[in-house]
Amino acid sequence: MDEQAFDAFYAGSVGRLIGQLYAMIGDRGEAQDVVQEAFVRAWEHRARLDEDGAPEAWVRTVAWRLAVSRWRRVRTSLSFARRQGPPPNVPPPDTQHVLLVQALRQIPAAQRRVIVLHHLCDLEVKQVAAETNSPVGTVKAQLSRGRAALARILADTELDPRAGRVSEVEHG
Numbered sequence: 076m077d078e079q080a081f082d083a084f085y086a087g088s089v090g091r092l093i094g095q096l097y098a099m100i101g102d103r104g105e106a107q108d109v110v111q112e113a114f115v116r117a118w119e120h121r122a123r124l125d126e127d128g129a130p131e132a133w134v135r136t137v138a139w140r141l142a143v144s145r146w147r148r149v150r151t152s153l154s155f156a157r158r159q160g161p162p163p164n165v166p167p168p169d170t171q172h173v174l175l176v177q178a179l180r181q182i183p184a185a186q187r188r189v190i191v192l193h194h195l196c197d198l199e200v201k202q203v204a205a206e207t208n209s210p211v212g213t214v215k216a217q218l219s220r221g222r223a224a225l226a227r228i229l230a231d232t233e234l235d236p237r238a239g240r241v242s243e244v245e246h247g
Contacts (some may be wrong), residue, residue, distance in 0.1 A: 076121040076122065076124050076130070077121075081118060081121050084124075084130055084131075088130075089110065091131075092113075092131065092134055092138065093106050093110045094106075095135060096135070096139065096142065099139065100142050105142060106138075106142075109139075109141040109142045110138045112138070113137040113138035114134060116137055117133065171233060171234055174232055175229075175234060178225050178234075179191070179225070181228055182221050182224045182225060182228070185207075185217055186218075186220055187221065188207060189203050189207060189209075189217045189218055190221045190225070192206060192207070
């Protein structure tokens with residue numbers, strides 16, 4: 076089957092095959108996906124399709140097998156999830172953590188990145204510069220500007236450094 080013949084075969088049968096697979100599996104989106112994948116495989120085997128004499132049956136069979144394989148993977152995944160049991164209870168983040176994250180979201184991304192790398196990842200300024208591919212002076216300036224912005228944002232909150240009430244914020 077040459078390219079033009081395959082194009083004609085595709086155009087003439089794709090809608091019908093999607094409808095047939097939809098009727099078989101009951102999910103139109105899934106039917107479209109498996110039929111398209113089957114046509115990709117048919118393209119790779121188009122010389123053999125001519126020999127078989129039933130290219131539509133070949134594509135339909137491949138699409139059906141793809142659907143069954145997907146079902147099996149889903150069923151296996153669900154079975155595994157059930158065996159794991161319910162997820163453990165995770166306590167909500169403390170208010171200081173929430174305040175810090177909200178404040179970090181309000182500063183420019185470059186400043187946020189260097190502050191997190193330096194203060195939360197415990198990297199030295201030189202290491203931050205290497206990781207961000209920035210000069211050391213730029214990192215120092217971003218740290219200074221970021222700290223000043225955070226101080227303004229966190230003013231009059233429980234994380235206000237002037238209040239002397241700041242406890243160590245846990246990070247992980």
